[in-house]
Amino acid sequence: MKTLYLPICITYQSYVDYLRNSQFPIPDSRFPIPDSRFPIPDSRFPAPFPR
DSSP: OHHHHHHHHHHHHHHHHHHHHTTOOOOTTTOOOOSSSOOOOOSSSOOOOOO
């Protein structure tokens, strides 16, 4: 579980930072932005990869 959770956590964090730096409008319902702690993604939450 750690081997699967860790890359997702790092990818999500870098993805959020990328969106913050590019000033991209982020919908709060789909992309909740963590301030300091990373929330555990639900089963409904898709992998945070740009399409």
